[in-house]
Amino acid sequence: MxxxxxxxxxxxxxxxxxxxxxxxxxxxxxxxxxxxxxxxxxxxxxxxxxxxxxxxxxxxxxxxxxxxxxxxxxxxxxxxxxxxxxxxxxxxxxxxxxxxxxxxxxxxxxxxxxxxxxxxxxxxxxxxxxxxxxxxxxxxxxxxxxxxxxxxxxxxxxxxxxxxxxxxxxxxxxxxxxxxxxxxxxxxxxxxxxxxxxxxxxxxxxxxxxxxxxxxxxxxxxxxxxxxxxxxxxxxxxxxxxxxxxxxxxxxxxxxxxxGGKSAKIILDDAPNFAMEVAQTMLVFHAGQGCAVQSRLLVPVSRYEETKAILAQAYAGFGDNWGDFDNPQQIMGPVISQRQMDRVLSYIKLGQEEGATLLAGGNARPDKGTGYFIEPTVFVDVTNDMRIAQEEIFGPVLVVIPFDDDDAAVRIANDSEYGLSGGVSSGDFERAMSVARRIRTGSISVNGGMCIAGDIPFGGYKASxxxxxxxxxxxxxxxxxxxxxxxx
Incomplete structure (x- = not known):
């Protein structure tokens, strides 16, 4: 190098x-x-x-x-x-x-x-x-x-x-x-x-x-x-x-x-292209090392099992398409240091101890090289009171939490010391806007809108x-x- x-x-x-x-x-x-x-x-x-x-x-x-x-x-x-x-x-x-x-x-x-x-x-x-x-x-x-x-x-x-x-x-x-x-x-x-x-x-x-x-x-x-x-x-x-x-x-x-942040992406039950919306929440860009990444995925209880199946397929499809220094198509490399690697792995272990289910990933990958490689990871069967749902991990670790209705989705999203960013997807624009307006966060994307750019203000509520x-x-x-x- x-x-x-x-x-x-x-x-x-x-x-x-x-x-x-x-x-x-x-x-x-x-x-x-x-x-x-x-x-x-x-x-x-x-x-x-x-x-x-x-x-x-x-x-x-x-x-x-x-x-x-x-x-x-x-x-x-x-x-x-x-x-x-x-x-x-x-x-x-x-x-x-x-x-x-x-x-x-x-x-x-x-x-x-x-x-x-x-x-x-x-x-x-x-x-x-x-x-x-x-x-x-x-x-x-x-x-x-x-x-x-x-x-x-x-x-x-x-x-x-x-x-x-x-x-x-x-x-x-x-x-x-x-x-x-x-x-x-x-x-x-x-x-x-x-x-x-x-x-x-x-x-x-x-x-x-x-x-x-x-x-x-x-x-x-x-x-x-x-x-x-x-x-x-x-x-x-x-x-x-x-x-x-x-x-x-x-x-x-x-x-x-x-x-810091622990931003929530809320996908409502009427979201068009529901499967695509879920698959795109894979936390892989720059190994999840971003303060505004949407690291909590909130989906309806009625579509929770469907969500698990979509994510299992998406992560399997992503496979080993990461960690290659010279591949221009790849968007995920290592985490920054040994210290950060140890931190992320400790949270993965904690999530399993808390009773969450490891749907994909969860391992260090020394086969990728001598650096600090952790494979893309997703937990399901997560409750919002778990530490992996409340604390910023700053690594490629997504947690998936079900909600009953719009009010519950808002309540879960706001049940966090952080409030930096987030997202809402729905086929009903007014419904999505109603949810977005109730979330205590500094920026939020509705139906994929770009809420972070150099010409608009960026910052957080609460501990963000x-x-x-x-x-x-x-x-x-x-x-x-x-x-x-x-x-x-």
Whole structure:
């Protein structure tokens, strides 16, 4: 497998190694072997990045020069297009993306989202006129000015790193903020390329900084607790999100959190092409490693046995059509790491202990290679109080739960600490919309509608997060409102 070039830090306009030249190994999910080296940032490196971002925001015209920042964001976009082959390689080797998945959520969807940000940017309102008001014997004119919040700490995960990095970094830059990007240790290269190409694009020193290290928490903790950082944008687990809220409270820091999910796909009894709808819920894309994947399938009791038969046939038909690094038709590869593999396998064991029936899969697949391969897995005879139905597994594991009627389907879907995404299918549009409107979730697809895209807001209810990313709202998350009133 190709060895990746060393991932370097980008601090205050300089691509460089970490202090004392420290590095750490990047482990490839396909092989479990070293596929590259990355700079191992020290606390001093992170501190320097924070200071640079603070200085660039406070002492340059980045926050006010809209023409400059839009021009540089467009130039950076062009450089990413020119380096698309490298992006594809990073998605495959670092994140474990199958070749057929690279052109979807990993690279193409990320670059499309970048374009969407540029398209919606003109819709952002920088001033709001509240007119005049009489009071105390005089007239006041009132106007709000929407200004960039300041320095943003962007902490991103390993599952679809380019997509999330674009979602955070480009929104912050367009809003007029400066950024410290902290990618996950598993995927530092997909963060390092932001620094490398920003340097080529000619960004002012300190506007973009990229730091990463072998310790998954140290740099993030520094960003969250440092008073020089004004906003934390985090995508990852709910447990870490709670810690960020707790630690960020010490400096009353604004936090945007896009967290876990256990989204429900509800197929009602009148859904057209019922068999196809059920078969398409197989949780195989990128080995189920997505926060918004529909990992709970809810079907009517009256069609439960039929559902089991459809899924058994679908998984058998899918067979071994996964786990081949060079096959462009495949959309499923390994999970990211040994740790994640152990986690997913422990949930499969737990599901069996809880009394669920393993309809397909359930095994590690060392015959696929030396990496972290788990076959597509589906449980039936699941009740919603089981841990495999309540907890985010983040692997290729689908659970199937029956419901009696529409009210029961809504109740089961909402009986979760999460509320990120979901879906409803029915031959009756009004019925499907009625169910969708009652589900407590941030985005939901009705009859296959695309509810996640770069030009619309994305985020969750409950333990799935705080705030919205993407779309105009994603840019506006990075703005403060200043109200100025003057006397006539």
């Amino acid at each position: 190709t060895m990746l070039p060393e991932a370097k830090l980008y601090v205050d306009g300089t691509l460089r190694e970490a202090a004392a030249g420290r590095t750490f190994d990047i482990i490839g999910p396909w092989t479990g072997e070293v596929v590259g080296k990355a700079a191992d940032a020290s606390a001093a490196d992170v501190d320097e990045a924070i200071a640079a971002a603070r200085r660039a925001f406070d002492e340059s015209d980045w926050a006010t020069n809209v023409e400059l920042r839009v021009g540089l964001v467009k130039k950076l976009r062009d450089l990413f297009e020119e380096n698309k082959d490298r992006l594809n390689e990073l998605a495959r080797i670092e994140a474990g993306a199958a070749l057929g998945a690279v052109g979807r959520a990993h690279v193409d969807m990320a670059l499309d989202g970048w374009d969407d940000y540029l398209r919606v940017f003109p819709e952002v309102e920088w001033e709001t006129d509240y007119g005049t008001r009489e009071g105390y014997g005089f007239t006041s004119h009132r106007r709000a000015f929407h200004e960039p919040v300041g320095v943003v700490g962007a902490i991103s995960p390993w599952n679809v790193p380019l997509y999330v990095n674009v979602g955070k970094v480009i929104a912050a830059l367009l809003a007029g903020c400066t950024v410290i990007l902290k990618p996950a240790p598993n995927t530092p290269g997909m963060g390092a390329i932001f620094g490398e190409l920003a340097d080529k694009a000619g960004f002012p020193a300190g506007v973009i900084n990229v730091v990463f290290g072998s310790d998954p928490a140290e740099a993030g903790e520094m960003l969250v607790t440092d008073p020089r950082v004004d906003l934390i944008s985090f995508t990852g687990s709910t447990g870490v999100g709670k810690r960020i809220m707790e630690k960020g409270a010490q400096t009353l820091k604004r936090v945007f959190l896009e967290l 997060g705080v705030g919205r990313e993407w779309g105009r709202e994603g840019i506006e998350e990075h703005l403060e409102t200043k109200l100025i009133a003057w006397k006539e």
